[in-house]
Amino acid sequence: MTTGDAMAVDERSPDRDREPWITGAGMTPFSGEHDEPLDKLLENASLAALDDAGVGPEQLDLVVVGNMAAEAFSRQSGLANILVGSLGAYGASARRVESTSASGASAFESGVRALRSGAADYALVVGGEKMSTASTARSTEIVSRITHRREREQGVTLPGLAGLAADAYLDRYGAGREELARVPVKNHRNAVENEVAHFRKRIDVDDVIASPLIAEPLRLYDCCPTTDGAAAVVLQSGATGIDNRADGANDLTTTSDDATATPDDATATPDDSIPTPRSAAVRVAGVESAVDTHAVGDRPDVLSLGSVERAGMLAFESTDLTPGDVDLLCLHDAFSILEWLELEALGFHDHGSAWEATVEGVHDVDGALPVNPGGGLKARGHPIGATGLSQIVEAVWQLRGEVPAERAVANPSVALALNLAGFGNNAVCTLLSRS
């Protein structure tokens, strides 16, 4: 862990070669039911990210796949091995990473750590889940397995835990049921102009209040859907020739004169169909994760997300950034109440005050602190293993200014993504910076 101050960047310059950058981002559309099998979804997202980066599969020295439950949903294992074979990434080391709903960001963290350590220079990180293969009942059952065994015995599911937290929050802080509805209303509004989102329709507070009860006080529109999809990024170390210019723009130099990128025995000319890099690289300023008790009952307070608090603190400490530098957040709103709990755990609002900021419009795309400009899990969708990477993809698109004006945050420099597992037993916090 590097503790950061303004000088740390320069003092770290010998390590600039090991700095991780995102040079490509891509995802499949998220939808309630994809025709393609899971391995195809992973492949499509990977190709989109590789093409965006202008990197060929043969340049990859690491492939990490994030996925929670391919065995249960798709009766499939060996996803990383299938993917490298299909892509022809024969120079890569390959594996799958799983931490339930944080699998995507955990896979990303593994890739970043490999680059920082010098174990890799070109990494592909892709997350995906295909959930439509299971009936709603079966799907609920698969997801319910991630709670503590004793919680399951008592019938405690994630919606149940979220219901308890929402009940406690509204009661303790005086927020009303209609105020909580403002979270999914905002996230749905943001997804309308997101062409990869699962739901692209506006809803209003009355729609939320009229939707079926799931776990009181939470209703259907407080809860994310089950979704199919995949999302991917290409990571490159500074050693591959990313020039971080002082003016804030950056550039990806071509790899033709870069010995680390070209296999010694390369005889074939790369296919012309591999495009040159389209966009500026985005710097991975920090990514850190932390855990909390598995059983929510063992926590000091049902409203405290210790893992989020710690992952956020560690992520900021590892950089020269503070919460005041953050221009947009992609949070894990699997349930509406989580958006407020995460904002407070990350230190953006005092405990009990995030709800007022939502009501005042602070979290709108044009507000002071935009949250989930891509629609969040609620409206973009939640294909479990893909979610953490889809948050990072959205953050990259926002930082590059590549989203429609209706949901574009104004000139952002720093983005934060928070991917959560279960009801907070694991959390991964990522800080991305435009330069």
Added chain:
Amino acid sequence: MNSKQADENSPRTDHLDEAALDAPVSTETADFVTCENCKRVWYYDRAVCPNCRGRSFERTPSEQGTVVARTTVHVTPDGVPQPLDLGLVS
């Protein structure tokens, strides 16, 4: 977890713990576990006591507490009563 015995002769078609899911939902008083070394009480059974690293626990009945949050769950997995009232007690 006695229901695990029921299908011990059936081949497992899924590596996940189906039997645990099929276990009946407890309607009795929840048990806690108490660390035999430091006597700290934990909500659920666990391998290691975070307080003292102790590995021996005994089941202890829960005591009366205050309900700090409540919910009624209207969508539950198969085998779980619906609707289901849940409370968090401190």
